[in-house]
Amino acid sequence: MKKHIINLLNKNEFKCSGCTACANLCKSHAISLVADSEGFIYPVIDEEKCNECGLCIKKCSVINMNGIPDLPQNAYAIKSNNNEIRKNSSSGGVFSLIMEDILKRNGVVFGAAFNNNWILEHSYAETYEEAKKFNGSKYVQSRLGSSFIDVKRFLSEKRDVLFSGTPCQISGLKKFLGKEYENLTTVSMICHGAPSPCIFEKYVSDLGISKKEITGINFRDKIYGWKNYSLRIDYRLQGKPKSYICRNTEDPYLQGFIKNLFLRPSCHDCKSKQFSCGADIILADMWSCDAILKEFNDEKGVSLVIPFSGRGSNLIEEIKKESDVRIIKTSDGLLWNDSWIKSSAPHLRRDKFFSLIHSSNKPASLIIRECINPTRKELFNKHVINIYNTVLYYINAVIRRIKFYLFNYKLR
Numbered sequence: 001m002k003k004h005i006i007n008l009l010n011k012n013e014f015k016c017s018g019c020t021a022c023a024n025l026c027k028s029h030a031i032s033l034v035a036d037s038e039g040f041i042y043p044v045i046d047e048e049k050c051n052e053c054g055l056c057i058k059k060c061s062v063i064n065m066n067g068i069p070d071l072p073q074n075a076y077a078i079k080s081n082n083n084e085i086r087k088n089s090s091s092g093g094v095f096s097l098i099m100e101d102i103l104k105r106n107g108v109v110f111g112a113a114f115n116n117n118w119i120l121e122h123s124y125a126e127t128y129e130e131a132k133k134f135n136g137s138k139y140v141q142s143r144l145g146s147s148f149i150d151v152k153r154f155l156s157e158k159r160d161v162l163f164s165g166t167p168c169q170i171s172g173l174k175k176f177l178g179k180e181y182e183n184l185t186t187v188s189m190i191c192h193g194a195p196s197p198c199i200f201e202k203y204v205s206d207l208g209i210s211k212k213e214i215t216g217i218n219f220r221d222k223i224y225g226w227k228n229y230s231l232r233i234d235y236r237l238q239g240k241p242k243s244y245i246c247r248n249t250e251d252p253y254l255q256g257f258i259k260n261l262f263l264r265p266s267c268h269d270c271k272s273k274q275f276s277c278g279a280d281i282i283l284a285d286m287w288s289c290d291a292i293l294k295e296f297n298d299e300k301g302v303s304l305v306i307p308f309s310g311r312g313s314n315l316i317e318e319i320k321k322e323s324d325v326r327i328i329k330t331s332d333g334l335l336w337n338d339s340w341i342k343s344s345a346p347h348l349r350r351d352k353f354f355s356l357i358h359s360s361n362k363p364a365s366l367i368i369r370e371c372i373n374p375t376r377k378e379l380f381n382k383h384v385i386n387i388y389n390t391v392l393y394y395i396n397a398v399i400r401r402i403k404f405y406l407f408n409y410k411l412r
């Protein structure tokens with residue numbers, strides 16, 4: 001085993017985020033990206049080709065973490081004026097407004113979209129019609145492919161480039177480029193974590209929906225409202241249009257995502273938290289809207305928008321014309337959105353889940369339910385703890401009462 005590549009191969013020690021910077025930078029083409037049994041891609045090194053230059057380690061965004069920027073005092077609560085855009089976006093449709101602005105300047109937009117085979121991958125678009133495919137959060141880790149190389153090419157052609165991705169993808173792109181570009185704008189999000197693509201594939205197939213029949217997938221359908229979002233899969237069965245629609249509180253896939261059952265291992269120790277990825281703008285759902293701007297929430301989605309550079313602030317000024325905007329304190333906007341600072345802890349039964357997925361022939365929805373629902377023992381323990389806490393509460397109340405009477409008695 002060669003000395004300089006050992007870290008990349010030890011998955012337990014090295015929490016690779018799959019950003020692809022190492023593979024795209026390797027001059028000897030010694031690194032390929034291969035999916036593991038959970039469906040996440042990792043760098044695999046061809047020792048024959050590797051000349052031990054160490055560039056992969058020098059440019060790795062997990063090994064070489066970025067600094068944490070100061071939190072701007074103010075942020076924005078923004079809703080696009082276009083209700084159609086908001087309907088197709090996760091929160092307030094701000095990403096759409098930003099991409100429209102870049103495209104107007106003959107720019108190129110990079111984002112995550114499903115390909116013809118319903119695999120999520122990063123690609124680019126040069127027209128607004130084409131770029132609509134990027135709208136909406138997809139709760140699957142996207143494959144970056146050669147997008148970093150394409151970004152660099154467009155930048156060197158002096159085109160304006162907008163790259164949108166999870167914080168670890170932005171960190172990777174910055175490491176890959178190795179310098180700042182005036183014509184590059186990066187947009188990221190507060191990220192809960194990236195789920196396994198192969199679990200989603202199995203989930204859909206176990207629902208009895210074949211890939212060939214799918215006509216659309218929306219992880220944030222707003223038919224029951226923004227907070228009550230649903231997973232929606234539109235498909236055709238014997239020529240007739242059908243839809244699977246299930247709220248996030250009921251749908252096993254969304255529940256498994258929310259409860260961290262099948263996130264990438266690096267998401268449990270994310271090195272791009274606290275906005276350290278270096279993006280110009282961070283987008284998020286403004287879950288604190290009811291608490292600080294109740295009248296602003298029409299349940300069609302509100303984005304929290306935080307600028308981290310002059311370029312980011314200028315872009316926000318541009319999109320103000322097309323949207324409804326409120327200036328808020330950044331700390332207020334971040335309430336109820338812990339993912340900006342904390343990595344998601346793995347679910348207690350994450351390992352059991354993957355072992356069942358590989359060994360059992362039960363449908364994915366059943367396995368997810370089995371793993372996220374508490375066992376009888378856990379339920380029993382929970383009841384015992386509840387009874388214990390209630391008894392303790394009443395004992396304390398009685399003690400307090402006795403102390404109160406004794407104290408008053410002494411005073412008399």
Ligand SMILES: Cc1cc2nc3c(=O)[nH]c(=O)nc-3n(C[C@H](O)[C@H](O)[C@H](O)COP(=O)(O)OP(=O)(O)OC[C@H]3O[C@@H](n4cnc5c(N)ncnc54)[C@H](O)[C@@H]3O)c2cc1C
Pocket residue numbers: 088089090091092093094095096110111112113120134135136137138139140141142164165166189190191192193194195283284285286303304337339
């Ligand atoms: C995996 C994931 C986890 C998230 N976790 C949180 C969270 O914990 N808290 C929170 O407030 N917000 C979270 N978000 C962000 C949020 O859902 C919205 O993306 C954000 O509010 C922007 O919404 P929008 O309406 O402006 O635009 P949208 O149209 O919803 O923006 C979509 C943008 O996100 C990009 N995108 C979509 N899916 C992916 C993906 N899988 N990988 C990389 N890029 C993708 C698209 O390329 C596009 O640029 C998460 C998003 C993703 C993808």
